[in-house]
Amino acid sequence: MIREKSLESNVRTTAEETSKADRPAGAERRAPRSMWQRAGSLDRYVIVLVWVAIVIYFGIERPHVFLTELTFKTTLADNAATCALAVGVTIALAAGVIDLSFAAMAGLSMVIVTKLSATSHLNIALIALIAVAACAALGAVTSLLVTWLKVNSLVATLGMMSVAIGLTEKITAGMTLTGRFSGSFTDFGQAYWGPFPRPFVYAMALAVLGYLVLEHTPFGRRLLAVGDNVQAARLIGIRVGAHQTAAILTVAAIAGLVGVTLASTVGQATDTSGTGYLLPVVAGVFLGSTQFKNRVNVVGSVVAVLTIGTGIKGLQLMGATPWVSDFFDGAVLLAAVAFGAIRTRSAR
Amino acid sequence: MSDADGDRSRLGVGTVEPAVRLSSFSKTFGTARVLADVDLEIAPGELRALIGHNGSGKSTLVKCLSGFYRADAGSSATVGGTVLPLGDTNAADRLGLRFIHQDAGLLAGLSVTDNIALGTGYARSRDGRIDWRATRRRTQRLLDELGYEIDARRPVRELSRAQQTGVAIARAVAPRPDSAPSLVVLDEPTANLDKGEADHLFAVLDRLLARGVAALLVSHHLEEVMEHARTVTILRDGRVVRSAPVATFSSTDELVELMVGVVGLADTAKPVEAASAAGPAPVLTVRGLGTRLVQDLDLDLVPGEIVGIAGISGSGREDVAAAVFGGRPRAGEVTVHGRRLAESRPGRAVRSGMALLPAQRHEHALFAHLSVAENVTASQLPTRGRVVMDARQQRRVTMEWINKLSIRPADPTVPIGQLSGGNQQKALLARCLQTSPSVLVLDEPTQGVDVASAVELHDQIRRTAHAGAAVLVASSDNDELVRLCTRILVLRDGKVAAHLRGSQINRDHLDVLTLRESA
Numbered sequence: 001m002i003r004e005k006s007l008e009s010n011v012r013t014t015a016e017e018t019s020k021a022d023r024p025a026g027a028e029r030r031a032p033r034s035m036w037q038r039a040g041s042l043d044r045y046v047i048v049l050v051w052v053a054i055v056i057y058f059g060i061e062r063p064h065v066f067l068t069e070l071t072f073k074t075t076l077a078d079n080a081a082t083c084a085l086a087v088g089v090t091i092a093l094a095a096g097v098i099d100l101s102f103a104a105m106a107g108l109s110m111v112i113v114t115k116l117s118a119t120s121h122l123n124i125a126l127i128a129l130i131a132v133a134a135c136a137a138l139g140a141v142t143s144l145l146v147t148w149l150k151v152n153s154l155v156a157t158l159g160m161m162s163v164a165i166g167l168t169e170k171i172t173a174g175m176t177l178t179g180r181f182s183g184s185f186t187d188f189g190q191a192y193w194g195p196f197p198r199p200f201v202y203a204m205a206l207a208v209l210g211y212l213v214l215e216h217t218p219f220g221r222r223l224l225a226v227g228d229n230v231q232a233a234r235l236i237g238i239r240v241g242a243h244q245t246a247a248i249l250t251v252a253a254i255a256g257l258v259g260v261t262l263a264s265t266v267g268q269a270t271d272t273s274g275t276g277y278l279l280p281v282v283a284g285v286f287l288g289s290t291q292f293k294n295r296v297n298v299v300g301s302v303v304a305v306l307t308i309g310t311g312i313k314g315l316q317l318m319g320a321t322p323w324v325s326d327f328f329d330g331a332v333l334l335a336a337v338a339f340g341a342i343r344t345r346s347a348r
Numbered sequence: 349m350s351d352a353d354g355d356r357s358r359l360g361v362g363t364v365e366p367a368v369r370l371s372s373f374s375k376t377f378g379t380a381r382v383l384a385d386v387d388l389e390i391a392p393g394e395l396r397a398l399i400g401h402n403g404s405g406k407s408t409l410v411k412c413l414s415g416f417y418r419a420d421a422g423s424s425a426t427v428g429g430t431v432l433p434l435g436d437t438n439a440a441d442r443l444g445l446r447f448i449h450q451d452a453g454l455l456a457g458l459s460v461t462d463n464i465a466l467g468t469g470y471a472r473s474r475d476g477r478i479d480w481r482a483t484r485r486r487t488q489r490l491l492d493e494l495g496y497e498i499d500a501r502r503p504v505r506e507l508s509r510a511q512q513t514g515v516a517i518a519r520a521v522a523p524r525p526d527s528a529p530s531l532v533v534l535d536e537p538t539a540n541l542d543k544g545e546a547d548h549l550f551a552v553l554d555r556l557l558a559r560g561v562a563a564l565l566v567s568h569h570l571e572e573v574m575e576h577a578r579t580v581t582i583l584r585d586g587r588v589v590r591s592a593p594v595a596t597f598s599s600t601d602e603l604v605e606l607m608v609g610v611v612g613l614a615d616t617a618k619p620v621e622a623a624s625a626a627g628p629a630p631v632l633t634v635r636g637l638g639t640r641l642v643q644d645l646d647l648d649l650v651p652g653e654i655v656g657i658a659g660i661s662g663s664g665r666e667d668v669a670a671a672v673f674g675g676r677p678r679a680g681e682v683t684v685h686g687r688r689l690a691e692s693r694p695g696r697a698v699r700s701g702m703a704l705l706p707a708q709r710h711e712h713a714l715f716a717h718l719s720v721a722e723n724v725t726a727s728q729l730p731t732r733g734r735v736v737m738d739a740r741q742q743r744r745v746t747m748e749w750i751n752k753l754s755i756r757p758a759d760p761t762v763p764i765g766q767l768s769g770g771n772q773q774k775a776l777l778a779r780c781l782q783t784s785p786s787v788l789v790l791d792e793p794t795q796g797v798d799v800a801s802a803v804e805l806h807d808q809i810r811r812t813a814h815a816g817a818a819v820l821v822a823s824s825d826n827d828e829l830v831r832l833c834t835r836i837l838v839l840r841d842g843k844v845a846a847h848l849r850g851s852q853i854n855r856d857h858l859d860v861l862t863l864r865e866s867a
Contacts, residue, residue, distance in 0.1 A: 221726070221737065225715050228717050232713045232715060235704055236726055
């Protein structure tokens, strides 16, 4: 609530500043559209209200289970990977690349780390590097297909998803792998800083970085330009291929790092450990794209992912069975897309 | 809904029901009243022009009519005496309102036959399959009747712009089992056509009018309005300023004054004087330029001059700007400041000091979902240090352009897609100038732009040339070239047919030169 108000008033003051400072005296008054916008902009921050409502609802229904430090910690820990992946997917989508392969790549990275830790005597840092490099290599192939051969990114990453899943299955051979990790690497994924699980802190740091890059660097703005109109971007001298490649490699690298962290957090890996992240992340990013700005944005993605995560956690504590989370993720994705569509229509 | 009354009055003997009658037609967005109490009547067989500068409410009126927008309560419309339900596209279609949009709205990958049959239905054989021969024959007959020589089997993608417009018209007026066309609305149909093609279009329209169909023509081309329309309705700020027969106006200037609401805003400024006789070194040199249409074109541009490229469509005029810039494959050699530019490398062209304003705004220039500020500064984003973007500087720079070119609304944060065409084009010119180019390449700079905005665009282009840029303008609007250019190259069949300078430049001369071959 407080946050929403401050955002609103921020918007208003900057608008007033510009209109005072830069408008010549006697120019006609600001278009009445801005009034409409002010009233209509509430739905851009509605997710914050929903989040608060979810917390209040489950807090009342299950006060002794939901409003506890343990629930707080596990919710954050459960959603750290989702948040980090959402940042990557947001950056790709900003550049107009729809990536479906990230979750499978995170799974691949997780399996590589777990397997190598148990079967080789390599340093864990080297193992992590190998895992991330493997993901980056797959990303490089994808980006060649997308930027050089102009393959539709949806198709290219769908294919790459299957390739990554196949490699994962080859490594696990259908077994559940258990890692042999040193204490410091176990801390890397399992310890806390204050009340915050470390992976969640990494994810937030990544989110801040992603936000700064996308909203506050020319590189980020050029990514958005490429995502909005490839032809126009090319004709003003933006190197479209280079930007799309950068976006695809970013997602791949983030997926690799998330895999490394998950290996430490979970300690075990199966061939389906990664794929479960596909839908929550995509749902979060699309829901987030209807919030704060009228396009994909990092803050929206992260807030949406956490809101969905809180909702699922609450449902689980109410005693819901596992099918609920898949159902809920899918429903949120559909609702988010419908919500965006309704807004575009009502803007007419 | 008094449908029964409506039917009775349509059957009434002796009274000529107007094809369309609008009364107190209004549309409000939020608190902005973009259409206020418009009354309009169009008789069967009448060609009515609807003019007004961008933002005057023309497009809104058309969209309310088609049912895309729902007009405000209290508005009423009848079509041939039957009440038109508001905000219902199906009802509008059923009552025979047909709309032809500027971009024609055709399915480029499908054949002409498919494009038309998807609207009117396919002929079926007895077992329910499509009877392709009959469908094709029907389509071909329709095109022949309208006077278009188009092969119904060809994909729409392969047709010229004029032919595509023809297909759109054929689709609009094709006979259908459920409804007959009563009013054809054409939105800027001649924007991409040259004089000969436009004349042909009006000949086709005449045949339709003779059948008793009414037509509403939305256009920025006032001469075309004077020449072809029977009556004209002028909108300003959402209100009808005047509705009268075209014959009551003595010149287009009178129309302009009513549209703009100011006397003496005609675009009469003199072009920049030709470069001094001493002849500074050319900044842009083109040798042996070749494309699909252009053959072996040479060009030299010195700082401060504005060189025009004229020609009907198909003459190669439409290729020149993009090919020189490198956005389209080309043969030949282009040098800027003595540096040779690689082909199909727009990035290098930009870095060597060239800027292009492309002809197809939506496809090739606009980031429709990004703000005006993002669009204006897209080719040169202001930074603090090397990596961090300076958002305040970005807003300030944009505000300067907004004031300089009077872009409305004067708000850098609005998504540019919400601006009118003229304001979008001004912002895109600002983007080009933001890089301080030494060579400015403009392709159809005022296409689909209202008169007032065109004046402002032209002023800014002249000022840029004055400040020392070399400007290349390719345009199908000969008036524009005459007003703007220090010299003009006339293309015909891909070659330079004439080269006009100074006093040789006048409208009639240029018209004759561009059309001579086809005449």
